[in-house]
Amino acid sequence: xxxxxxxxxxxxxxxxxxxxxxxxxxxxxxxxxxxxxxxxxxxxxxxxxxxxxxxxxxxxxxxxxxxxxxxxxxxxxxxxxxxxxxxxxxxxxxxxxxxxxxxxxxxxxxxxxxxxxxxxxxxxxxxxxxxxxxxxxxxxxxxxxxxxxxxxxxxxxxxxxxxxxxxxxxxxxxxxxxxxxxxxxxxxxxxxxxxxxxxxxxxxxxxxxxxxxxxxxxxxxxxxxxxxxxxxxxxxxxxxxxxxxxxxxxxxxxxxxxxxxxxxxxxxxxxxxxxxxxxxxxxxxxxxxxxxxxxxxxxxxxxxxxxxxxxxxxxxxxxxxxxxxxxxxxxxxxxxxxxxxxxxxxxxxxxxxxxxxxxxxxxxxxxxxxxxxxx
Amino acid sequence: xxxxxxxxxxxxxxxxxxxxxxxxxxxxxxxxxxxxxxxxxxxxxxxxxxxxxxxxxxxxxxxxxxxxxxxxxxxxxxxxxxxxxxxxxxxxxxxxxxxxxxxxxxxxxxxxxxxxxxxxxxxxxxxxxxxxxxxxxxxxxxxxxxxxxxxxxxxxxxxxxxxxxxxxxxxxxxxxxxxxxxxxxxxxxxxxxxxxxxxxxxxxxxxxxxxxxxxxxxxxxxxxxxxxxxxxxxxxxxxxxxxxxxxxxxxxxxxxxxxxxxxxxxxxxxxxxxxxxxxxxxxxxxxxxxxxxxxxxxxxxxxxxxxxxxxxxxxxxxxxxxxxxxxxxxxxxxxxxxxxxxxxxxxxxxx
Amino acid sequence: xxxxxxxxxxxxxxxxxxxxxxxxxxxxxxxxxxxxxxxxxxxxxxxxxxxxxxxxxxxxxxxxxxxxxxxxxxxxxxxxxxxxxxxxxxxxxxxxxxxxx
Numbered sequence: 021x022x023x024x025x026x027x028x029x030x031x032x033x034x035x036x037x038x039x040x041x042x043x044x045x046x047x048x049x050x051x052x053x054x055x056x057x058x059x060x061x062x063x064x065x066x067x068x069x070x071x072x073x074x075x076x077x078x079x080x081x082x083x084x085x086x087x088x089x090x091x092x093x094x095x096x097x098x099x100x101x102x103x104x105x106x107x108x109x110x111x112x113x114x115x116x117x118x119x120x121x122x123x124x125x126x127x128x129x130x131x132x133x134x135x136x137x138x139x140x141x142x143x144x145x146x147x148x149x150x151x152x153x154x155x156x157x158x159x160x161x162x163x164x165x166x167x168x169x170x171x172x173x174x175x176x177x178x179x180x181x182x183x184x185x186x187x188x189x190x191x192x193x194x195x196x197x198x199x200x201x202x203x204x205x206x207x208x209x210x211x212x213x214x215x216x217x218x219x220x221x222x223x224x225x226x227x228x229x230x231x232x233x234x235x236x237x238x239x240x241x242x243x244x245x246x247x248x249x250x251x252x253x254x255x256x257x258x259x260x261x262x263x264x265x266x267x268x269x270x271x272x273x274x275x276x277x278x279x280x281x282x283x284x285x286x287x288x289x290x291x292x293x294x295x296x297x298x299x300x301x302x303x304x305x306x307x308x309x310x311x312x313x314x315x316x317x318x319x320x321x322x323x324x325x326x327x328x329x330x331x332x333x334x335x336x337x338x339x340x341x342x343x344x345x346x347x348x349x350x351x352x353x354x355x356x357x358x359x360x361x362x363x364x365x366x367x368x369x370x371x372x373x374x375x376x377x378x379x380x381x382x383x384x385x386x387x388x389x390x391x392x393x394x395x
Numbered sequence: 396x397x398x399x400x401x402x403x404x405x406x407x408x409x410x411x412x413x414x415x416x417x418x419x420x421x422x423x424x425x426x427x428x429x430x431x432x433x434x435x436x437x438x439x440x441x442x443x444x445x446x447x448x449x450x451x452x453x454x455x456x457x458x459x460x461x462x463x464x465x466x467x468x469x470x471x472x473x474x475x476x477x478x479x480x481x482x483x484x485x486x487x488x489x490x491x492x493x494x495x496x497x498x499x500x501x502x503x504x505x506x507x508x509x510x511x512x513x514x515x516x517x518x519x520x521x522x523x524x525x526x527x528x529x530x531x532x533x534x535x536x537x538x539x540x541x542x543x544x545x546x547x548x549x550x551x552x553x554x555x556x557x558x559x560x561x562x563x564x565x566x567x568x569x570x571x572x573x574x575x576x577x578x579x580x581x582x583x584x585x586x587x588x589x590x591x592x593x594x595x596x597x598x599x600x601x602x603x604x605x606x607x608x609x610x611x612x613x614x615x616x617x618x619x620x621x622x623x624x625x626x627x628x629x630x631x632x633x634x635x636x637x638x639x640x641x642x643x644x645x646x647x648x649x650x651x652x653x654x655x656x657x658x659x660x661x662x663x664x665x666x667x668x669x670x671x672x673x674x675x676x677x678x679x680x681x682x683x684x685x686x687x688x689x690x691x692x693x694x695x696x697x698x699x700x701x702x703x704x705x706x707x708x709x710x711x712x713x714x715x716x717x718x719x720x721x722x723x724x725x726x727x728x729x730x731x732x733x734x735x736x737x738x739x740x741x742x743x744x745x746x
Numbered sequence: 747x748x749x750x751x752x753x754x755x756x757x758x759x760x761x762x763x764x765x766x767x768x769x770x771x772x773x774x775x776x777x778x779x780x781x782x783x784x785x786x787x788x789x790x791x792x793x794x795x796x797x798x799x800x801x802x803x804x805x806x807x808x809x810x811x812x813x814x815x816x817x818x819x820x821x822x823x824x825x826x827x828x829x830x831x832x833x834x835x836x837x838x839x840x841x842x843x844x845x846x847x
Contacts, residue, residue, distance in 0.1 A: 065730010
C-alpha cells in the first residue's frame with residue numbers, strides 16, 4: 021500500500037538503527053503511548069533490534085485494556101437483553117468482564133455483531149426499527165470523531181432506536197498521571213500519531229515543560245517508530261525536552277478543526293476510571309446532555325453490577341510501565357490469551373498478549389542481531 | 396522468561412469455565428482443538444482418530460484408503476470465485492489429497508432451511524456437480540434434511556470422501572524432521588479476503604476471487620517426484636499459521652518461516668491492513684503447504700511450479716531443532732516473532 | 747488505538763446530506779465518510795480510521811521524510827561506519843555488524 025510499504029523499508033530501517041546506535045551514550049527509558057505502536061514494535065521485532073540502552077515501556081494506549089471493568093459489565097448486561105442488537109469493534113469481543121465476555125454473551129443467544137465502522141451500527145439501526153441497537157463507543161481521541169459523527173447523524177435523522185455506550189479516554193491526562201507517579205521511570209514519550217492527527221499538538225508543550233520530558237509525535241510503521249525513537253533519544257542526549265513532530269505527513273499542529281468542533285458539540289469531558297490504574301480526573305469523554313436521547317447509559321438502567329477483578333491480575337502495573345509482563349506470576353500460566361485474567365492479555369496489543377504472542381521465544385538480543393541481519 | 400514451561404500453553408482451560416459453544420469453537424484454532432481433545436476424542440476413542448490427521452488412513456480389505464469428512468457453513472453462499480458447492484467438493488477432495496489419495500467417491504448431505512428458494516438450492520447443486528466433475532470425483536450417495544425457518548443459515552452441506560493412498564506414501568506430521576523444507580503452493584489469504592469482501596458489515600470492493608480448487612492433480616505431480624514427502628496440509632480455517640502450528644505441535648519440530656518469502660497478494664495485504672488482520676491466519680481453499688525432505692526440495696518445487704495450481708510455489712522456511720513445537724517467523728526487518736495458534740475467529744480491530 | 751491507513755480518493759458524492767468518498771487502498775475500495783475533510787479533493791490521500799477520513803496525508807512531506815532517512819545512510823558512508831570507527835580507535839577488528847553484508 022502506498023505510504024505504508026515505503027515506511028517498512030529494511031535498508032532505511034538499518035540506517036535509522038545505526039543512527040540511534042551512534043547517538044546513544046547511556047540508558048534511556050521511553051514510553052510509546054499507543055497500543056497500535058506497541059503492536060507494530062512487537063510484530064516487527066523493533067525492540068529486539070534497538071540498542072540495549074534504549075528501553076521501550078509499553079504505555080496504556082490500548083482502549084481495550086483500559087476500558088473500566090464496570091463499563092464492560094454494563095455492555096455485557098445490555099448485550100444480553102433480547103431486544104438489543106449490540107454492535108462493537110472486534111477488539112472488545114474477548115475482553116473479560118466479571119466472569120464472561122461478549123463472545124460468551126453471543127453464545128448464550130445475545131445478538132452481538134462486529135462492525136468495522138460505527139456508521140455500520142447506525143445502518144443496522146435503520147434497517148431494524150423494531151430492535152434497540154447499541155454501539156460500544158470506546159477508544160481514544162482518534163475514534164471519538166467517528167463516534168461523535170455517528171451520534172450526530174442519529175440525532176439529525178431521528179434514528180430513535182440507536183444509542184451509544186460511550187467510554188472514551190484522552191491521552192494527555194494519562195501522560196500526566198503516569199509522570200506524576202513516584203515510581204515513574206519514563207524519560208521520553210512517543211506520542212500517539214493518529215490521536216494528534218485529530219487533536220493536534222497543543223496539549224503537549226505544557227506536559228513536556230512541567231515534567232521535563234521530550235514528547236515526539238510518532239507514527240506506526242517501523243520507520244516511523246524508529247524515527248520517533250531517534251528524535252527522542254537525540255533530545256535526551258542533548259538534555260532537551262520539547263514537543264517534536266516526527267509524523268508530519270499525517271499530523272498538523274492544529275489537528276483537524278472540523279473533527280475537534282464536532283467533539284466539542286457531542287462530548288463533554290468527564291472523570292474516567294482506567295482499568296488497572298484508577299480514576300484519572302478529566303481523562304474521558306461522555307455524551308453531552310444535548311445527545312442524551314442516544315446515550316445508552318440513560319436508556320438502559322444497568323443496576324446492581326458488581327465488578328470483580330481476579331486477584332492475580334497485575335495489568336495496572338504493566339499498563340503504568342512498572343512491571344514487565346513476564347515478571348507477573350500469572351503470565352503464561354494462569355493468564356494466557358486463551359484464559360486471560362486481565363485486558364492486557366486479551367487485546368492483541370495489550371502488553372501481556374504482545375509478549376506472549378511474540379516474545380515467548382527467549383532469544384537474547386545480541387544473538388538476534390548476529391543471526392538475523394537487517395537486510 | 397526462562398522459567399516458562401513452553402509446553403504449558405497447550406494445557407486447556409477447564410471447560411466448565413465456558414459452559415457453552417462460542418463461535419471461536421468453529422474457528423479452526425485452539426478452541427476448536429480443545430473441543431475435539433476434551434469432548435469428542437474421549438467420547439469416541441479409537442486408534443485412527445487418535446492420529447488426528449485431516450483424513451483418516453485406513454486398512455480395509457487389503458487396500459489402504461483415505462477417508463475424510465467436512466461440513467460447510469459458509470456465509471454468504473455465493474462469493475467471488477465460488478460457492479458453498481465448490482467448497483463442499485474441493486474441501487473434502489483436498490483433505491484426501493493431503494494424505495496422498497486421489498478422491499474417488501463423495502457422499503453429500505444437505506441441511507436446508509425451510510423457506511430457502513429452490514433456485515438457490517439448484518445453483519448450489521449445480522456448482523457442486525461441476526466442481527466434482529472438475530476434480531474427477533463422483534457423488535455416490537447423499538441425504539437431505541429440512542430444518543424449521545430460523546434454525547439454519549439457508550443451506551449447510553456435509554461431504555465425506557474416500558480414495559486410495561498409493562503405496563509408499565506416508566504423509567503425517569510425525570514424519571517431519573529438522574532440515575525439512577517448507578513449501579507453500581502459492582499466495583495466501585485469498586479465499587478469506589474474497590469471502591470477507593462480500594460479508595455484511597465488512598463489504599469492500601476488491602479484485603480478488605476465492606482460490607477454491609481441487610489439489611489432487613498438484614499432489615500427484617509432487618508424489619511423482621518422490622513418494623517420500625513428509626506431510627501436506629491445506630491451510631483452510633486458521634490459515635497458514637494454524638497448519639504450521641498443528642504440524643509443529645504434532646511432530647515436535649520447530650518451524651521457522653521467513654515472512655518476506657511468504658507470498659501475499661497486494662489486495663490481500665491491503666485488506667488485512669485496513670481491518671487489522673494478519674494474512675497468516677486467513678483461510679485458503681486452493682493452496683497447500685508441504686514439508687519436504689531437503690534432498691528432494693528443489694525437484695518438488697520445480698514440479699509444483701510446472702502445475703497450473705502451483706505456479707507461484709515458494710520455499711518459505713524449514714523445520715528446525717530449536718524451539719520444538721513452536722512456529723517462529725523472521726520479520727522483514729530481521730527481528731523474530733512467535734506465530735501462535737490462532738485462538739478462534741480472526742476479528743477486525745481498530746487498535 | 748488508531749489503526750488507520752492511507753487511501754486515495756477516487757470519487758466524492760453527497761449521500762443523505764453527508765459528504766462521502768470512494769477510497770482506494772492499493773486495490774481495496776471502500777466507502778469513507780469525508781465530513782471531517784471538506785476541502786479534500788479527488789486524487790488526494792487521506793488517513794482513514796473506522797470508515798472516516800481524519801486527516802489529509804501530505805505527500806510532499808512523506809517524500810521529504812523518506813529522503814531524510816535515505817540521507818542518514820549517505821552521511822554515514824561519507825564519514826565511515828560508527829562500528830568501524832570505534833573499532834579502529836580501540837585498535838581491534840570491527841564486530842560484524844547488522845546489515846553489513
